[in-house]
Amino acid sequence: MFRKGKRVASHHRIRAKGGFSTVVEHMPKKHQHYALWTPERLVKWAEETGGQTALLIERILTSRPHPQQGFRSCLGIMNLGKSYGKERLEAACKRSLALNAIGYVSIQSILKKGLDHQPLPEENYRQAELIIDHENIRGSNYYTDHNTQGVSPCSVIQP
Numbered sequence: 001m002f003r004k005g006k007r008v009a010s011h012h013r014i015r016a017k018g019g020f021s022t023v024v025e026h027m028p029k030k031h032q033h034y035a036l037w038t039p040e041r042l043v044k045w046a047e048e049t050g051g052q053t054a055l056l057i058e059r060i061l062t063s064r065p066h067p068q069q070g071f072r073s074c075l076g077i078m079n080l081g082k083s084y085g086k087e088r089l090e091a092a093c094k095r096s097l098a099l100n101a102i103g104y105v106s107i108q109s110i111l112k113k114g115l116d117h118q119p120l121p122e123e124n125y126r127q128a129e130l131i132i133d134h135e136n137i138r139g140s141n142y143y144t145d146h147n148t149q150g151v152s153p154c155s156v157i158q159p
Helices: 029-036 039-047 051-062 067-084 086-099 104-112 125-130 140-148
Strands: none
Touching: 039 051, 039 067, 051 067, 051 086, 067 086, 067 104, 086 104
16 A cells, blocks of 8 residues: 555455455544444344344345445444334334345335335235136146146147
């Protein structure tokens, strides 16, 4: 690392793709406190809010190549609990996990729009919506029954 043409720091080269080397003393002062945090510490802190919040924080940290890349997002989510309360944050985390909308922006949007107060749709809701009852719709049994009798449902019947 150079400053005004003079070398002020050097790091071992990591040849692996995506390799990182961080020396805490070389980090900006306002970022150095992040070096004290660990993924376990963040998850434990999130458990104080609730299980869904802890699970969300864990998913964010494991979704990144390096857990430290998710620290700011996790800290932001935990700070939303100060503004909206732990109960609302827990409900928002539950909704985001159900919808697979993982991240700070999703949680913030759920809380701003009050979606954490809305009930979650049941898992079978979408499937039930797709089931259509009509006399012209055969269903899966039609194909199973015909195939067991040796008749192909796709064969053309000649008069």
